[in-house]
Amino acid sequence: MDIKRQEQTPLLTAIKNYVASNPIPFDVPGHKMGRLHNEFTDFVGEMVFKADVNAPLGIDNLYKATGVIKQSSDLFADAYDADEAIFLINGTTSGIMTMIMGVVNAKEKIILxxxxxxxxxxxxxxxGAYPIFVQPDxxxxxxxxxxxxxxxxxxxxDENPDAKAIFVINPTYFGIVSDLRTIVKEAHKRDMIVLVDEAHGSHLQFNDNMPYSAMESGADVCALSMHKTGGSLTQSSVLLIKNDRVDYKRILRAYTMFGSTSPSHxxxxxxxxxxxxxxxxxxxxLDNxxxxxxxxxxxxxxxxxxxxxxxxxxxxKSGCYDFDETKLVVKVNGLGLSGFExxxxxRLDYNIQxxxxxxxxxxxxxxxxxxxSDVDxxxxxxxxxxxxxxxxDNQKQVPVLKHGFPAIMIRPREAYHAPYKTVKIEEALGQISTESLMVYPPGIPLVIPGEYISQEVVDLYQYYVTNGGVIMSDSLPGFVKVIDQENWKEDEDYY
Ligand SMILES: Cc1ncc(COP(=O)(O)O)c(C=O)c1O
Known part of the structure; x- marks a missing residue:
């Protein structure tokens, strides 16, 4: 890393200079650098609006960066020992969409x-990729x-030697990592590309007492949520790339599909x-x-x-190689209370979120x-x-829930496009889902499009709803969309 250059903040400096030049704005956004006052300006302060510029001369273009944005992203890549860095304004969510679209074609396999x-x-x-699921611990x-x-x-x-890529989470929401370095070596031996979700690990690179980061482990592409643990604003994430095995230009092409053409500077x-x-x-x-x-x-x-x-x-545990100790996972059911309670x-009694x-x-x-003082x-x-x-003597036992995963019957893309009907969750037993049922947080699916709705899915759905978990889906609470078998033409090539 060129440490001297890391002192620079090319994009931030350019924005500061632009604001200091006090331009007369006839471009968007319409608040015109905070000339328009409203309740929100009063709340957050004028500078937020002054710096909320679109793409004036000298500020570069996110999707064809050659100036200050390119310089800033190059510094980012250097800090993480990557070949390329791409700034994301729609979170790691858009980084994940970009990396999968940028690497895997329809009907190619991805192990995840x-x-x-x-x-x-x-x-x-x-x-339209074909998922091959691997069982986590x-x-x-x-x-x-x-x-x-x-x-x-x-x-x-080994069972899927034709898989194009593998996908690894580093770390999970709860701070657990797999042995990523060995997994990368095994994947590369088989000529497979390694994609990493590092939404919860943007800090790992900067302290040796942390699990290895994706780039340190030799992964090809990773998306990290700098906003979660790295100190930037919510939604700002970065895609990091090592060029050896992936086509950077193809990834850039996919990138433009998932971001606004008016990125927030x-x-x-x-x-x-x-x-x-x-x-x-x-x-x-991080030591602190x-x-x-x-x-x-x-x-x-x-x-x-x-x-x-x-x-x-x-x-x-075989699936836990290391743990990020900054994640304070506290088991509370010994109190006779659920985590939700x-x-x-x-929040309500101690003002702690x-x-x-x-x-x-x-x-x-x-x-x-x-x-x-916050930790205290x-x-x-x-x-x-x-x-x-x-x-x-008053231990309320929270039931132990089984978290097996339902069988996948058809590709998610096929299920998504198939004719569907909406039924009550208990009537969906044995049918194929055309939507995802996500538990929030952490946004992990109980079932995804193309999967079989088992008794376990129905039980978990009802348990989470009764106990204060939030289920996100396309249907109203208590309902789910399943394939309308009577009108469904099962034809892979159709989608
Ligand atoms: C494991 C995991 N991956 C990806 C994401 C998406 O990240 P972002 O919120 O930056 O879009 C999240 C968000 O919570 C997450 O928990």
Whole structure:
């Protein structure tokens, strides 16, 4: 890395200069650099509007970058040891769509874990790729899917030698990583391209006490949500590319399909500053995160009814190679409460917002913006909740849910385009879904288009709805779209 050059922020500097030049704007956006005042301007301040420029002379074009955006993305690539970096204004969601469309053709196979984000399923629909699912390690007690073992990937690659690419999550929402370096080596031996969802791992590159990042592991393409853990504004993400095995031009072509032609330069400029901060202060900031998280974990593990995941969790599970300790995963069902209940109590009684709840746990994310006083408040609140609710003889048992994955009957694209009918969830048993039923957070599907709706899917759907989980789908709550078998012409070439 050229460390001297990393001090530069070409795009941010160009925007600052543009604003300082006080131009008379006859371009869009219509608020004209904050000349128009409204309630929102009063709330966020005029500078947000001044810097919200479109594409004036000197600011470059995101989709054909040759000036300051190109310089900024090159600096980003250098910071992550990638050959290319592409800035994304529609989150890692658009990065995942781009990488799959940019690498896999219709009917080509891609090997991927079943616990993927919604964007991956959408990319399968848009691309027409054929998914080959590989089983992640499931922790039935915690009710979460973890990483995938090397053996499972290798077995699936050997059974599908014609697969074009494999897809890996690094890390999962809960901080678990697979042995990505070995998986990459095995995939490359078989001439397969490695695509990585690093939505929750934009910080991994900057501290040696963290699991390996995608680029450090030799992956070909990865999308990272700089906004989640890297300090940039929400929706700003980056696609990183190593050129050896992928066609960069094809990826660029796909890229233009998934982003607005009016990209927010606030988001883009925030990437510039976030990258610089990480390069120069990331190690120290992340050391501090690790220390805060470790101390919190120690205290919570000594609190009745609470238990936190730590690196030792990885010794017991084949699909857990390592753990990102900045993810504070707290098992709370020992209190006799579900994760959903604790999530609400924290917000309503203690003014604390954690990232998500699952049936048996909550997830708090410690990141470079977290203060020690925030962690102290969280620990104190959880201890108080334990004091209020924990009774040795009053253990409400939260049921252990089985998280198997339904069988795939046809390609997601075929199911998406097939004629459908809308039925009640309990009447859908045994039918093929034409939509995804996603549990939020973390946005992982119970069923995807083309999959069989099993009893387990119906049970999980009803459990999540009753217990405060949010199900996102195309249909009204309680309903699902399934293939209308009477009018369905099962013909692969049709779609
Ligand atoms: C595992 C995973 N992948 C991808 C995404 C999409 O990232 P983004 O919100 O940056 O679009 C998310 C979002 O939460 C996620 O959890």
């Amino acid at each position: 874990p079943r616990n993927v984000h919604k964007s991956v399923i959408n990319a399968l629909i848009v691309s 499931i922790d039935e007690e915690l009710g979460i899917a973890n990483g995938v073992s090397v053996d499972n990937y290798v077995k699936t690659m 606030l988001l883009l400029a925030s990437l510039d500053a976030a990258r610089k901060k990480m390069v120069f202060e990331g190690k120290a900031l 995160c690790l220390e805060m998280a470790r101390k919190a974990r120690e205290e919570l593990n000594n609190t009745p009814g609470l238990e936190c995941l730590d690196r030792t969790y990885c010794n017991q 604790v999530y609400k109590i924290l 954690v990232e998500l709840a699952e049936v048996n746990l909550i997830l708090a994310i410690v990141s470079i913006g977290t203060l020690q 408040a969280l620990v104190a609140a959880l201890k108080d909740i334990s004091r209020r609710f924990y009774r040795e």
